[in-house]
Amino acid sequence: MTSDIVIIGGGVIGLAIAIELKLRGAKVTVLCRDFQEAAAHAAAGMLAPDAEHITDEAMKSLCWRSRSLYPEWTRKLEDLTGLNTGYWPCGILAPVYQEQGNKGVGIQGCQGESPAYWLETAAIHQYQPGLGADVVGGWWYPEDAQVDNRALVHVLWTAAQNLGVEIKDQVTTEAFLQQQGQIAGIQTNIGLIRADHYVLATGAWASELLPLPVSPRKGQMLKVRVPEFVTELPLKRVLFGENIYIVPRRDRSIIIGATSEDVGFTPHNTPTGIQHLLAQAIRLYPQLQHYPIQEFWWGFRPATPDELPILGTSHCPNLTLATGHYRNGILLAPITATLIADLIWEQKPEPLLSHFHHSRFHNQPSIPPMLTHSALTPTLPHSHTPTLSHSLTQHSALIIAGKTFQSRLMTGTGKYRSIEEMQQSVVASGCEIVTVAVRRVQTKAPGHEGLAEALDWSKIWMLPNTAGCQTAEEAIRVARLGREMAKLLGQEDNNFVKLEVIPDPKYLLPDPIGTLAAAEQLVKEGFAVLPYINADPMLAKRLEEVGCATVMPLASPIGSGQGLKTTANIQIIIENAKIPVVVDAGIGAPSEAAQAMELGADALLINSAIALAQNPPAMAQAMSLATIAGRLAYLSGRMPIKDYASASSPLTGKVTG
Numbered sequence: 001m002t003s004d005i006v007i008i009g010g011g012v013i014g015l016a017i018a019i020e021l022k023l024r025g026a027k028v029t030v031l032c033r034d035f036q037e038a039a040a041h042a043a044a045g046m047l048a049p050d051a052e053h054i055t056d057e058a059m060k061s062l063c064w065r066s067r068s069l070y071p072e073w074t075r076k077l078e079d080l081t082g083l084n085t086g087y088w089p090c091g092i093l094a095p096v097y098q099e100q101g102n103k104g105v106g107i108q109g110c111q112g113e114s115p116a117y118w119l120e121t122a123a124i125h126q127y128q129p130g131l132g133a134d135v136v137g138g139w140w141y142p143e144d145a146q147v148d149n150r151a152l153v154h155v156l157w158t159a160a161q162n163l164g165v166e167i168k169d170q171v172t173t174e175a176f177l178q179q180q181g182q183i184a185g186i187q188t189n190i191g192l193i194r195a196d197h198y199v200l201a202t203g204a205w206a207s208e209l210l211p212l213p214v215s216p217r218k219g220q221m222l223k224v225r226v227p228e229f230v231t232e233l234p235l236k237r238v239l240f241g242e243n244i245y246i247v248p249r250r251d252r253s254i255i256i257g258a259t260s261e262d263v264g265f266t267p268h269n270t271p272t273g274i275q276h277l278l279a280q281a282i283r284l285y286p287q288l289q290h291y292p293i294q295e296f297w298w299g300f301r302p303a304t305p306d307e308l309p310i311l312g313t314s315h316c317p318n319l320t321l322a323t324g325h326y327r328n329g330i331l332l333a334p335i336t337a338t339l340i341a342d343l344i345w346e347q348k349p350e351p352l353l354s355h356f357h358h359s360r361f362h363n364q365p366s367i368p369p370m371l372t373h374s375a376l377t378p379t380l381p382h383s384h385t386p387t388l389s390h391s392l393t394q395h396s397a398l399i400i401a402g403k404t405f406q407s408r409l410m411t412g413t414g415k416y417r418s419i420e421e422m423q424q425s426v427v428a429s430g431c432e433i434v435t436v437a438v439r440r441v442q443t444k445a446p447g448h449e450g451l452a453e454a455l456d457w458s459k460i461w462m463l464p465n466t467a468g469c470q471t472a473e474e475a476i477r478v479a480r481l482g483r484e485m486a487k488l489l490g491q492e493d494n495n496f497v498k499l500e501v502i503p504d505p506k507y508l509l510p511d512p513i514g515t516l517a518a519a520e521q522l523v524k525e526g527f528a529v530l531p532y533i534n535a536d537p538m539l540a541k542r543l544e545e546v547g548c549a550t551v552m553p554l555a556s557p558i559g560s561g562q563g564l565k566t567t568a569n570i571q572i573i574i575e576n577a578k579i580p581v582v583v584d585a586g587i588g589a590p591s592e593a594a595q596a597m598e599l600g601a602d603a604l605l606i607n608s609a610i611a612l613a614q615n616p617p618a619m620a621q622a623m624s625l626a627t628i629a630g631r632l633a634y635l636s637g638r639m640p641i642k643d644y645a646s647a648s649s650p651l652t653g654k655v656t657g
């Protein structure tokens with residue numbers, strides 16, 4: 001395949017950029033893992049820089065510019081496709097309640113180029129009949145608007161196709177191949193793809209490919225419908241309250257959103273989320289309580305630490321970044337497309353872009369947090385401490401069920417010769433998660449007396465496990481006990497469980513059917529389930545689909561120290577997983593730990609290889625270093641394997657004769 005430009009990610013940002021570049025004459029390909037998972041489908045479509053209270057001056061300017069591009073941009077797209085985007089310059093009304101204070105007092109009625117008007121109690125109720133009785137006033141933002149985001153992405157997709165952009169859905173970019181400071185190609189599930197230039201527009205998933213500080217911020221939404229007996233549209237503008245908004249569409253549907261949850265990529269709507277939205281929406285606009293519900297959904301906003309997008313050049317001259325649009329990606333699509341096309345195609349960088357450059361996150365320590373834990377600092381001579389390029393330092397965090405960990409090595413407490421050795425090893429490993437066999441602690445099995453008290457649970461996250469359970473029912477019971485145990489030890493919010501259902505005493509192989517059944521039930525009960533499984537890609541997918549927080553495939557039989565015997569299957573699991581993959585069981589030596597991490601595993605769980613070593617604390621430290629080395633190697637992108645030798649020194653410029 002030959003293309004001038006490959007865009008990775010086919011959400012609103014990727015498609016908008018593709019169209020802009022195509023219109024300027026580029027040959028463009030868009031690769032998209034899954035068009036349907038894009039946040040663009042989940043959004044509300046508000047074009048709301050004023051209602052969203054954007055305070056950063058450069059961001060405000062970017063948002064206002066984008067909002068002003070909308071009428072012309074959508075008209076152009078509609079002309080290209082004959083389809084409607086639902087752009088509606090309807091304005092946004094932001095009512096306030098008594099307890100929010102009188103937000104009108106002392107605030108200017110006009111923010112720079114964008115007017116805003118304060119309405120007193122009587123005025124707001126007259127202007128918008130049907131508001132909750134306790135609304136005491138509110139702001140009217142006449143320039144804010146909306147677009148039907150689902151219609152918009154459909155129009156963008158169609159326009160791109162009509163213009164001749166090559167769009168490949170269900171194509172996942174797995175890694176960048178870097179050579180001499182350039183992107184030489186991208187590894188995908190359909191093979192190697194090369195282009196002159198690449199654009200990263202993968203939204204909330206950006207950090208899967210590059211060490212960028214982008215993380216998912218989940219939003220739950222629902223939609224009701226204006227009943228037939230209400231003849232006129234009761235709402236003709238967006239209502240924007242605190243933690244709630246109500247977006248009426250011209251097709252008589254009304255979007256209600258949205259939660260904002262830091263729970264990683266945990267899917268599904270939850271009763272709490274929906275209950276919250278409904279309660280807030282009915283308070284703001286009571287007649288909604290009678291409207292039929294049409295749909296629930298959720299999506300993942302691409303959030304950055306400062307809530308601003310990452311736009312512009314990257315560490316490679318032929319890779320451009322356009323991600324992290326957080327709450328305003330629909331709004332920012334036209335300006336992003338224009339500025340990124342100016343940058344790539346015209347080499348005309350807009351000065352405003354410098355404010356959104358990824359390097360703003362560089363003034364953080366150059367040693368990744370995962371290298372700084374106490375176990376390593378005193379033992380590594382300073383001159384040996386690796387300093388890493390910023391891009392690698394940013395990618396150290398492991399997120400499981402919304403909880404962030406710096407260490408990617410988990411350990412256990414079993415099989416140690418003494419509690420002291422176990423304590424020293426846990427410290428030396430630098431791990432933040434330790435798994436504990438609930439049954440053995442409860443029954444005070446040999447080696448488990450006083451174990452729960454032996455570790456500092458204010459620093460270590462307990463991962464209760466269901467070891468010793470032969471059936472799903474037993475495992476569910478023990479998981480509940482585990483949750484109580486974590487609570488008793490001060491971890492009130494710990495809902496993690498490492499699920500083990502192992503009926504076979506000889507090979508200790510997990511029961512896939514029992515594991516799936518128990519996982520389903522435990523997820524329903526609100527557990528973050530980390531199931532221990534044979535390295536079976538189909539099972540891993542099913543467990544992900546039922547809502548597990550990770551999958552934990554075994555490398556080889558538990559406690560065998562045989563190393564990685566299931567590499568091919570683990571690779572498939574990693575390739576397909578959207579949740580962290582933790583390689584568990586069988587790793588015997590640090591080289592095997594590094595190898596598993598080099599494959600792209602998100603974390604490792606190692607117990608026997610540490611506990612049964614001659615010097616467990618030293619081995620714990622070795623495993624920690626190997627885990628870090630493997631991770632960095634994975635992020636760095638290994639060199640391609642070649643069939644023939646290739647000289648280290650270039651031949652060009654060689655003196656001959």
Ligand code: FAD
Pocket residue numbers: 008009010011012013014031032033034035036037038039040041042043044045046047048171172173174201202203204205206208209217218219220221257258298299300301302322323324325326327328329330331332
């Ligand atoms: P996405 O739209 O998420 O698209 C990313 C695409 O990249 C996906 O299709 C994914 O499959 C693909 N991808 C990921 N990884 C890979 C890979 N390795 N290889 C290939 N493809 C890959 N914004 C507003 O302006 N107004 C709103 O009212 C608004 N409301 C929102 C409400 C909710 C509930 C949510 C969740 C978001 C809302 N947003 C809103 C934010 C907006 O939806 C996002 O900022 C915007 O969609 C981000 O666009 P994107 O193209 O960067 O990412």
Ligand code: GLY
Pocket residue numbers: 044046219257258301326327328
């Ligand atoms: N911009 C609205 C949201 O992200 O929920």
